[in-house]
Amino acid sequence: MSPHGKVLSEDLKKRIVALHKDVLGYKKITKTLKLSCSTVAKTIQRFNRTGST
DSSP states (O other): OOOSSOOOOHHHHHHHHHHHHTTOOHHHHHHHHTOOHHHHHHHHHHHHHHSOO
16 A cells, blocks of 8 residues: 655654654644644654554
């Protein structure tokens, strides 16, 4: 199954997780990195489930 949008770089995924660990909410991360809320949420959920980006 191919992705429907653009693929995020590893660096960007790590920035999302780092901001989340700094106790920023999804909406603040979304505004900071100019990404959709669902992209941020899915990235963080995947990290919590697997332990890696």
